[in-house]
Structure formats: C-alpha cells, structure tokens
Amino acid sequence: MLEVNSQPDTPPNSDVGQGVMLAAKEIRKHYGLLKALDGCSLQVNKNEVFGLLGPNGAGKTTFIRTLLGFLRPTSGQAWIDGWDCFRESIRVRRSVAYLPAEGELFRSLRGRDALTFFASIHPEGSVERALQIAERFELDLSRKVGYMSTGMRQKLALSVVLANRTPFLILDEPTANLDPTTRATVLQLVREAKQGGRTVLFSSHVLSEIEEVCDRAAIMNSGRVVETVDLHQLRTVHRISGRLRSNHPDFRSNLPKDIELVLQDSHQLVMHVQGPLENVLHWLASQSFEELKMEPIRLRQVYDRMLWDTKA
C-alpha cells in the first residue's frame, strides 16, 4: 500500500544527456508580481561538485526547492538523473539526498532514532553509514534532538543526508552554524562524495568554501543564473595591475595574446592573464612600470563583478 518504488528504474528522459545530472531550463516561479525565479537555467554534470552562489533573495533555495517538488514552478522544465522533476518528483527524490537550509529533525526523537528513521525511509539510506558520519562529527546520539544545540542539529542532519548513497547530493548552506573544525570535516565529506562518483550541488554564501571544493559554480541574482564559472580555469587566471611611468599610446597593440586588457587609463592598467606566466613576465619586464601588482583571480572578484554588472 502506498509504496513509492512503483515506477520503472530507467529514466524516461535520457535525452537530457548521459553525463548530465541536473538540467534546468527556463524555470520561473512567480508570486504575483514577485519573480522569485525568472528563467533560471542550469546544467550540472555528473561527478562534479557544483557551487551555487548569490546574495540573499537571489533565488538559490527557491530553485532547489522547486526542483525537489516543494514548490510548483510557474513554467520551465528540469530533470535530475534523467527524471522529470515536476512529473516524477518521488523518483527524483530517490536519486537525491537533500539537506535543507532550515530543516529540522523530529525533536521528540533521540539522535540515534532520528538517524534510524531517515536511513530506513530512504531506499539509499544506511544506518551504519549514518552512525559512522555522526561519529566523525563527534555527535552525542543519546541526546534528544530537542535538547541539541543548533550546530549539533546541523551535524545530525548532515549525518542523515551524507549517509544516503544517492547519486546526487544537494546541500543548502551545509556549513551554517558549524565551527571551523566541523566545516573542514563537511568539506572533506563533500570531496569524498565526489571521489565516490557522486554529484554535489553546494549552495553557500561562503566563497572560500566554494573555491575549495567546487569544480564549477553558478552565480545567481534576481532569480537567474548570471554567470557560470569554471573554478579550475579560474585558478590559472591572474590579475595584473600596474602604473606606467609614462603614457604609452601603442600599448594595446603590443599586448601578448595571453593577456586581456580589462582597464586602461592614462597611466593605470588592469590585465587578466590566463595560463603560464613565463611569457607574460618577460613582456612585463620590457615595459616601464612604476608599480606592479600580480595576484591570482579569486571567486570574490568574479562574484562582485557579476553582481555589479547585473545591478548596472
């Protein structure tokens, strides 16, 4: 009676792409005039850790909750692991382990009972794995959930979610309320999930965490994805800013091909360099710079620029 495993196990929407875990096309969620999602499109490949960034109210949580059937979209289509998010929501949730940003576990249960309940209710759950993860978090499972601190409850919820052997993990603010040591453990568990062949969607405000664990990241603003960043590529990009001794009218034509000129006024220059710096360093040495500063590009700069551009 009322079983959830009644659907066939072959995704009917395999046309989305073999290597794609999540494909969302033009998802809109409107509340009257308010556009919580305004044509949000995103693709997450299998076995990648994908970051989701954005200011408060950008639509990150709404996007995730729409994918998982908590909210009905105004329009749009989405597939997870080949399953239609809006027509086969239960099958989708069999493929997903989701940690909500503000989710609570049943307060009347003891920690161990909560782990057992959620491990039993999910087809991919395992009490043993949940207990192992809880042990890594040094969690006291004999305590009732209602008597746990916010951080302890977060650890418990993480143990529930990370223990599920689903192909797709969605973590919404997983490190909120956690101390630095536990944060590091969470990031390590995310890395292990990737090593185990799983895909992770990691929504966070903490840019350093995204940089640390993610392969790619999307920046959302005003209900849309405004930029997708390849973080491996980003790590090879450097920003060079400098002040010339004198005005250099032919400067632009002299630039090596690896350098992208971002800003130039009479004496000030800002450039982005992708790839090895050897050639660029030679070229820089031949110029008459008064001051020169070289630094790797950080996600922070991309993030700020995208939000600034969106506002403009």
Next chain:
Amino acid sequence: MTIFRLLLKKYLAESWLLLLSCSVMLLIFPWVRIWTISQFDLSGFEPFLAQLKLFEKFSPVPLEQFLTYPGVVGLNFDEPILILCTLVWSISRGSDLASGEIGRGTMEMLLAQPVSRITVVAAHGLVSVIGLIMLVSMHHLGTYLGIETNTVTVVQPAPTITVPLTGISIPIPWAPVVTSQEPLSNLAPIELFLAPTINLFSLGFFVLGLSIFFSSMDQYRWRTIGLTIGTYIVQLVMFILAKSTPKLAFIKYFTLLAAYQPDWMIQQRVREPSTAWDFWLSGTWTLSTLGYISVLMTAGIVLYVAGSIIFCRRDIPAPL
C-alpha cells in the same frame, strides 16, 4: 519496513502521550460519574429540574428524561471533559498535518525523502482516526464498567388492596416503603449508549476534518487551532440561538453541531427500539440516529478530502 509503516510509527510516537492521557481520562471519568449517580435517589432531583423548566427548550429531550437512569447516564455525553478530550485530540492531530510540521521545520526533511504527500496524509489520517476510535471506545468502556459495577436503590411499588366487586387497586398509604438494590445494568443497559458513542466519534471526526482542512492551507499551527476553535464556537452559538426562539429555529440547518444528539438518541432507543437506527424518523424528513451520524461523518470526509487535495497541490513554504 515500508514507508507507510514508518510514518505510522512516527505519528504514533508523536501522539501516544496525548492519546494515553485522554484515554485514561475518558475511561475513568464516566465510571466515576456513574458511581456518583448511583449514590443518589433520582427523584430527589425532581424539584431542581422543575425550576429549570424555563430552559427545557435548550434540551434535546424533555427534562423528565434526566430523572431516569438512561437519561442521567446519557448526560455523560454532554460533559465538558468528554467534549474537551475529544476536541483536543482532533484539533491537535488535525492541525499537525501540514501547518504543524511546516512550522516546526520537519516537513522539509520529511518531504525531502521519496515520500508522496498523499502517503503522509494517509498515515497521519489513519493514526488520528484510530486514536479517535480508541478514545470513544475508552469512554464506552468506562460507561460499561460504571453500569456493570454499580447498583442503585429502587423503591418498590407500594402494596395495594383491591376493592371488592370493582376490581380497583388502591395503594396502601401506611404500608412501609420497601426498597431493593438493583444492578444499574438492568435499568440502563449498555446497548442504549452505542449510538451516542458513534455520534461522539462522528463529532470528533468532523472536527478532525475541519482542523485538517485549515491546516492543509496554513503554515502557522496557532492560526489553524484558532480557526478550528473559532468555527466550532460559531457553530455552537448558532446551535444555541436556533434553540432559543422559534424565529431563529432555521439556523439549526446551518450548524453541524445540531447533528450531535446523544440524549435524543437514548430517548429514541428507549421509546422506539425498533426504529432507533433509522436514517429518517418514520414518515418524516427529519433526521434520525443514522442520519445525524451520517451528516457529521460526511462533513468530516468532505473536509478531509478537500484538505488532502489542497495539501498535495500547494507550495510548501520554507521553514519559518
């Protein structure tokens, strides 16, 4: 273990304490009350009831019924404790379905699992209804124990003398009063209270449906409880107004509480046992026992189904 069974276990774990305490209350209360009744001679209440004659219109049955053991035992069904326990269970469980879980933030984790909303509704509903059946059964058991374990003092009819040739019997006024102890079960058999018990269940089921209906579209449990109690009170006031004057009698068609008639059902069972379970009163379009029960059950089912549909289709807001 199936998801459904797991959910049943969860809902039972959340509600067993309330169920246990209400059950104990509903088992002991009618038992103790019937014992109290058995200590009094009912004829002693006659002058008291005579003073209440003015308010008889508010009673579903003639006040004289309350000088009989079936009538006075049946007053159990009007006791505030009984109504309170039933409503507390129905409102607390019903309001928990959606707005309670959403407010606590637990709905988010629950629906993140591969669980359909209709499964949640069904498991929740089953536990709530079984709990309600248990509560009214406990009340019935308490009534049964009260009836079976108590005896009452019955004044035997005075001896008579028969006037020769006329055949007229005249009580002997100077004869000593003879009393005897009689089991209460002989005067108020438990069968009389089966229909009122089912009627009580139907009342609880209606309030459960009402509470689920409000809960299904809300995210604040306090508001769900407020709306349910508010609706109940409005229905109660309408019921009282309908009784107060013939001009307002039509209001009774707009209040479902008019279908909670335990005293009338007892009277009907005593007077006309053969038709006591009819849907209509014979030869009329006035509801009878089964009719009253059906009205409340139908209202409960309609509200439950409507609430389920709303819950299955609505957006679940993020935890507060």
